[in-house]
Amino acid sequence: MDKFLTFTIVGLTIAAIYAVIASGLVLTYTTTGIFNFAHGAAGMLFAFTYWQLRFDWGWPAPVALFVVLFILAPLFGVLLEAVIMRGLEGTTETVKLVVSISLLLFMIGLAQLIWKPGISRPMDNFYAQNPPINLGPTTITIHQAITIGIAIAVAITLRLVLTRLRIGIAMRAAVDDRPLSMLNGARPNRVSMLAWAMGTSLAALGGILIAPGIALDAPSLSLLIVSAYAAAIFGRLRSLPLTFLGAIVVGCAEGYLSGYLPQNQYLSGLRLAIPAIILFIVLLVLPNPRLRGRMTRSREFFPTPTIQGALYFAAAVVVIGVICATTMTDPDLITYGKVFSIGIVALSLVPLVGYSGQISLCQLSFAGIGAIVVAHLGHGGDPLAIVWAVLIAAAVGALVALPALRLSGIYLALGTAAFAVTLDRWVFTLPRLTVFGLFDVNLFESGSVSVDPLKFLGTTFDDPGSQMIMTAVAFALVSLLVIAIRRGRLGRRLLAMKDSEAACATLGLNLLGTKLTVFALSAGIAGLGGALYATQLTSITPNNFDLVSSLQIFALTVVGGIGAVGGALIGAASLLVLLPLIATLLPSIARWVVLFPGGAGIALGRNPNGAVHDIREGFAPLITSRKMMAAMTIGLAAVYALRLADVITNWPFVLISLAVIVAVTIVANLTQPRVVEAAAGVSEAELADVPLEWRGIDRAWTEADRDELDRRVGMSEAELHGVA
Amino acid sequence: MASLEVRDITVRFGGNVALDQVSIATEPGSITGLIGPNGAGKTTLFNVITGLLPPSSGRVILDGRDITGLSPTKRARLGLARTFQRLELFSLLTVRENIRVAADIRRGYSKDKDNPAEIVEAIIDRVGLREIAEERVDRLPTGQCRLVELGRSLATKPKVLLLDEPASGQDETETELFATLLQQLAADGTVVLLVEHDVQLVMNICKSVHVLDFGQIIAVGSPSEIQTNEAVLAAYLGTGATTP
Amino acid sequence: MNVLELRGIHAAYDRIDVLFGVDLEVPESSVVALLGPNGAGKSTALRVAAGLHAPSSGDVLVAGRRVNGVRPEELARRGLCLIPEGRGIFPNLTVRENLRMMSYTGTSEAVIDERAFLRFPRLKERFTQTAGTLSGGEQQMLAMARGLATDPALLILDELSMGLAPIIVEELYEIVAQVAREGVSILVVEQFASTVLGVADFAAIIVHGRIARAGRPAELRDDLSKAYLGA
Known part of the structure; x- marks a missing residue:
């Protein structure tokens, strides 16, 4: 009984923290419609800030708390709203999600930049030196009491603000009916700003409360707070009282499970994964959403790839692979060589996210499964292991999809993230175990597991050069497969389903079967990528397949252009080539590259079609002209010959090649009238055509808008100045 | 009947x-x-x-x-087939592809294995979409979109x-x-x-x-x-x- | 001087053209009824007038001043009050909170409550009740109370009768008539044409996004059934 009470207090303390964090999340989601994946990361960032002020600089706790909670955090929230979030209205759910995921990555990068990781930063509990309060059968520490008290205070304060203050009522009014609240004269932007300010403050408060209990580490703190999301889901991201109830359920479940679960090596990881598992279960018991038609008209534009273009692309990939393999040193090849295997993982997102609009944040987990399979079945380099890797990853993908596909949008993203966390916190860390006395399972041998190099066609792919060529060929082939899907029946069906599930259902399409197919296909491709990646690494650990890396690949692929295979290559290349390259070439800014993946994703809000769209436009005249293509091929071949003959070294080779490509492209653009794609015009026209009264809501407000407003209202310059 | x-x-x-x-x-x-x-x-x-x-x-x-x-x-x-008041077309696809999706779906479940491509061409002619068959539907005026939706639903026979x-x-x-088209359909x-x-x-x-x-x-x-x-x-x- | 004037308004949703050059005037201290069958463009015309929907061409004038592009909350603060179709209330807020939202237009809360209770005594009994749980008629009264509490220059009513029993509709229109007698200009869109014709000073029939007929109510009655049922 005493134990039970103790665990209850532990559980309620956790619950209190989750409640604080989750209520902030609900506040921002309901008033602005953006699910802030970076909510936890904001908590992390301000936990670090608080540590800096309170423990490193020795400020008194009340001062440090006041500065963080009432000045820095709200300001940061207002900044987020004004600079990033306001521009997101009217964009697709995927874009919103990527922007907030990128924000999470950016904040983790920022924290690691300011506070070097790996250094212990102890954070004391509040009144840690005071003895715990005696409650008869058990005791409660002052920190625990304060935490629970704060949650209650937050609940009361929120209630008062939302029902007594006019701006609070306006927040609720905006949730009910945003246009109507405008008709009443309420200013929606102010309401959003307040919501973000309050939300960020609550995240900061939660972060400060939770940090003393665990190590102050940016990624784990950002994602640990993910558990608070389970509480918010209880309230369907809308109801604050239900969110508090959800927090109590999740917190107590965590308290009891970690108290009562036997202490053994199999379950120690489970404890870390409990919140994710609870999140997954909560998502699954949510009532099935009704089939609906299109919600927002997307601004995406993915043209159908041509066969010719696909072949050019595949050939170019292989050529690049061969050139790199023959010109680069082994250490360089090891650094940059993973671009194609991870590129295949990125490719797996194209049919899933790009074509069908389903979101998965656990592609790297499927890759991890492929890697484990090839490590265990690929002894002696048996190529059959690759086939098994694909099949098993696809099967697991289908298994995950089966329950998860009842979900959509943000819920599906959270569900797959929960799956990834469960895998990388618990399943991948399991020691050797026997399942039903039949299977001897030993995933990562509780640490790392070695992988034999692949052997087929009489070749052993054991050096980075041959691996580079092999993965490049694999990437090219998978690209062709993905393009073939797009051009075929399945691709049309997926694009159709993304646009209108209701229409598809009324045409007789089996939605679940179609989603299952694309999920399994995508998991299989990711499994292939993971398997090849593993053979390159020669030794794999669970860390190679964690959620944060998965998020990076996801964000950068969407930035590259999720609707096209080129986007996957750009995504993988910016992560695995560009970043290390910048770090090597410009050591002075090497520290800053951690901010890049996040920063790139945040910028996505401006260009939802991805970079590949612009690049394709630029290259279109070149690709359509045989003469120009021939000129470029000859030019590049000549430069390559010079390099092989050792007339020039690597750097001149790269620079001259780039110069040739750029020069030919420019000539092609000049000599051929550029085929302006009509749809690109449409999307731009649409951007420009935002009605004046929606500017600042649908997209960012600019000076030009103000001028136009003045002009349209009929105020001349003179009049304006006269009034002033 | x-x-x-x-x-x-x-x-x-x-x-x-x-x-x-x-x-x-x-x-x-x-x-x-x-x-x-x-x-x-x-x-x-x-x-x-x-x-x-x-x-x-x-x-x-x-x-x-x-x-x-x-x-x-x-x-x-x-x-049972329907069209929607708020058009629910597949905006990323062309007119032909929109109808083709429906024809393909039908082929997947129906016993008669008519060639979907032929069905699509027949419908394109019947509804009068030949000239715009290669257009992406999100560039069409509403009136034509209504025809595409009708054509799409006809592909499920x-x-x-x-x-x-x-x-x-x-x-x-x-x-x-x-109106003529609907009267013909009813007559059939x-x-x-x-x-x-x-x-x-x-x-x-x-x-x-x-x-x-x-x-x-x-x-x-x-x-x-x-x-x-x-x-x-x-x-x-x-x-x-x-x-x- | 016209309180509101629409000049050659064209408007479209997505790519669906709805209005094709609508002209409409609401003179001071008068009730203007905009009638017409479903989908004719009545609500769109109102949304354009209130700044909720941008016309693709044409001008909106409020008190003689061009207000194209002025945001709806600014128009609301200038005394233009739209009560939208399907209950202009926040269902999850209490009656009290609903009324309080109106204080953004510059009228003090005490005055708003006082005016609301004066006209709709029933709301006083329901003061702390959640608006969504009120009966349909009470919800519409709340919507009107909110609109009138700010003493607007122009009240725009969109389908006041939607989903309400005829007896309640009559009750509501008695209040509209009363408000009109107090000198507030009113633009009203309604399917129940005959009810509103009894109140209106002027009426216009809109068909297929164009004003088909405009004039005094008595002149229009015969045109109505043709416009609605093609008979």
Whole structure:
């Protein structure tokens, strides 16, 4: 009984923290419609800030708390709203999600930049030196009491603000009916700003409360707070009282499970994964959403790839692979060589996210499964292991999809993230175990597991050069497969389903079967990528397949252009080539590259079609002209010959090649009238055509808008100045 | 001959009754009209018939079979097709691809293995979309989009076709063409249930017209009967309309 | 001087053209009824007038001043009050909170409550009740109370009668008539044409996005059934 009470207090303390964090999340989601994946990361960032002020600089706790909670955090929230979030209205759910995921990555990068990781930063509990309060059968520490008290205070304060203050009522009014609240004269932007300010403050408060209990580490703190999301889901991201109830359920479940679960090596990881598992279960018991038609008209534009273009692309990939393999040193090849295997993982997102609009944040987990399979079945380099890797990853993908596909949008993203966390916190860390006395399972041998190099066609792919060529060929082939899907029946069906599930259902399409197919296909491709990646690494650990890396690949692929295979290559290349390259070439800014993946994703809000769209436009005249293509091929071949003959070294080779490509492209653009794609015009026209009264809501407000407003209202310059 | 029957359908949203004991029987091979003021429940009824919305009570019967518990997908496979008031086209695909998706889906479940490509070409000609077959649908004007949606639903070779305001956004020539097309379809034995704001169109091509108001069927009859029905005039014009 | 004037308004949703050059005037201290069948463009015309929907061409004038592009909350603060179709209330807020939202237009809360109770005594009994749980008629009264509480220059009513029993509709229109007698200009869109014709000074029939007929109510009655039922 005493134990039970103790665990209850532990559980309620956790619950209190989750409640604080989750209520902030609900506040921002309901008033602005953006699910802030970076909510936890904001908590992390301000936990670090608080540590800096309170423990490193020795400020008194009340001062440090006041500065963080009432000045820095709200300001940061207002900044987020004004600079990033306001521009997101009217964009697709995927874009919103990527922007907030990128924000999470950016904040983790920022924290690691300011506070070097790996250094212990102890954070004391509040009144840690005071003895715990005696409650008869058990005791409660002052920190625990304060935490629970704060949650209650937050609940009361929120209630008062939302029902007594006019701006609070306006927040609720905006949730009910945003246009109507405008008709009443309420200013929606102010309401959003307040919501973000309050939300960020609550995240900061939660972060400060939770940090003393665990190590102050940016990624784990950002994602640990993910558990608070389970509480918010209880309230369907809308109801604050239900969110508090959800927090109590999740917190107590965590308290009891970690108290009562036997202490053994199999379950120690489970404890870390409990919140994710609870999140997954909560998502699954949510009532099935009704089939609906299109919600927002997307601004995406993915043209159908041509066969010719696909072949050019595949050939170019292989050529690049061969050139790199023959010109680069082994250490360089090891650094940059993973671009194609991870590129295949990125490719797996194209049919899933790009074509069908389903979101998965656990592609790297499927890759991890492929890697484990090839490590265990690929002894002696048996190529059959690759086939098994694909099949098993696809099967697991289908298994995950089966329950998860009842979900959509943000819920599906959270569900797959929960799956990834469960895998990388618990399943991948399991020691050797026997399942039903039949299977001897030993995933990562509780640490790392070695992988034999692949052997087929009489070749052993054991050096980075041959691996580079092999993965490049694999990437090219998978690209062709993905393009073939797009051009075929399945691709049309997926694009159709993304646009209108209701229409598809009324045409007789089996939605679940179609989603299952694309999920399994995508998991299989990711499994292939993971398997090849593993053979390159020669030794794999669970860390190679964690959620944060998965998020990076996801964000950068969407930035590259999720609707096209080129986007996957750009995504993988910016992560695995560009970043290390910048770090090597410009050591002075090497520290800053951690901010890049996040920063790139945040910028996505401006260009939802991805970079590949612009690049394709630029290259279109070149690709359509045989003469120009021939000129470029000859030019590049000549430069390559010079390099092989050792007339020039690597750097001149790269620079001259780039110069040739750029020069030919420019000539092609000049000599051929550029085929302006009509749809690109449409999307731009649409951007420009935002009605004046929606500017600042649908997209960012600019000076030009103000001028136009003045002009349209009929105020001349003179009049304006006269009034002033 | 195919037939669609709706028996005593009631739909409640919270405390509001959107549909109250609505019954409609269609006649095979003819066009049945459904009109009524805004918010009367016409689209809600379509959603119930196609399975997108479960009714609180009542039954939907297709060819004598109770399909009330079936999913939208199963109903579609039994020969029920519809268009949407708010166009639900596949905006990233071309006109031809839009119709092709439907033809491919049908080939997946149906016994007759007609070549989907041929079906698509036949429909493109029938509906008159040949010139714009390669256009992406999000660049088309609304009137043509309505035709594409009709073509898409025809690719499933429906026995029963539900049309939700197919003429809105069409110009007069398009509407005329559309009317002819619907009459041909009905003559071929397809059951057509038409919700339409263009009362003129409804009066011209429908054999019988149902009037829905506040979720209730307030009148059933031929177009000429409906035009002089007191209850209908009251519903449209207000309580005192007939005694000016 | 016209309180509101629409000049050659064209408007579209997505790619669906709805209005084709609508002209409409609401003179000071008068009630103007905009009538027409479903989908004719009545609500769109109102949304354009209130700044909720941008016309693709044409001008909106409030008190003689061009207000194209002025945001709806600014128009609301300038005394233009739209009560939208389907209950202009926040269902999850209490009656009290609903009324309080109106204080953004510059009227003090005490005055708003006082005016609301004066006209709709029933709301006083329901003061702390959640608006969504009120009856349909009470919800519409709340919507009107909110609109009138700010003493607007122009009240725009969209389908006041939607989903309400005829007896309640009559009750509501008695209040509209009373408000009109107090000198507030009113633009009203209604399907129940005859009810509103009894109150209106001027009426216009809109068909297929164009004003088909405009004039005094008595002149229009015969045109109505043709416009609505094609008879």
